[in-house]
Amino acid sequence: MSATPEIQTTNKTLKPIVGVSGRTIVYDKDGKPCRACNTLLDFQMATGKKPKSDQINQTSLVNKAIEKDEYRQDPPDVEVLGKSSWTFMHSLCAKYPENPSPKDKNQISTFFDMLGRMYPCDWCAEDFSQYLKDNKVDTSSNDGLNMWLCGAHNAVNVKLGKKEFDCQLWKKRWRDGWE
């Protein structure tokens, strides 16, 4: 059995169609591999960075260990919940339309309003609700929304004594990657 995965390609484009994970690789409409739709290893493979076999084996082992214990885990603490929530929110907003419809604007505003009322950590929710009152969500465009969210995240970073993120770099961190 080979440790190097077989790279199946379509005849016309020479793009890989199945990744090292065994999943079909998903491409965006512009033909580029979709980062949020593939595993990291598959995405790397599809963008021409073929991962090393030991990297694949390590990932596979780690994944199996995680899956085995996943269902018996305790509920997340404030740090795991916070990290998960920011990852979710930044990723969601990164895909917000350039020219949002009234429905898009309404739904994202409702979402943040709901978070200020229902976020599982009560004191976080109260602080966030106050932030919303002082800093209205910018639903006007993709960049506007993400700059607003970056500001909201930095307000929490400051509160927790963490360093602030340079909001001009949000696309690298949450949408396009650093390379």
Add this chain to the structure above:
Amino acid sequence: MSATPEIQTTNKTLKPIVGVSGRTIVYDKDGKPCRACNTLLDFQMATGKKPKSDQINQTSLVNKAIEKDEYRQDPPDVEVLGKSSWTFMHSLCAKYPENPSPKDKNQISTFFDMLGRMYPCDWCAEDFSQYLKDNKVDTSSNDGLNMWLCGAHNAVNVKLGKKEFDCQLWKKRWRDGWE
């Protein structure tokens, strides 16, 4: 410098007021430590499980390493995004009211509708949107919503060849813990 943290307590209740993380420990209105408002180590301390000093030191080192590189990370892949999103959604729904108001019901419905339209992974969003059409969100109560979400999560587990979670146990996994 001692490796064991100082446990400050209030005079009247003997509850710790500052955790091993240096943060103030947050208690719910019923007087119990709030799981989603504290770090795991602080929560353990407040519930009488004093963590070992080597556990604290390890956590501190890991946290520092994570923080150092956090801002230069690439956007999440589909697995990290999926795990973060489920953690966020289950935690949010776990705190949904027992007797939700019309506003609560409307906001949570809008949230899931938005996910079916805007979730960053397009094929995940399409599948979720179809699931919503076939399985209307149960907004009637805390248990109803969480049983519905557990079913939605299991549909994805089946699709990905993962084992299903026993939905009767959702409170242990996402709200109360296993002990």
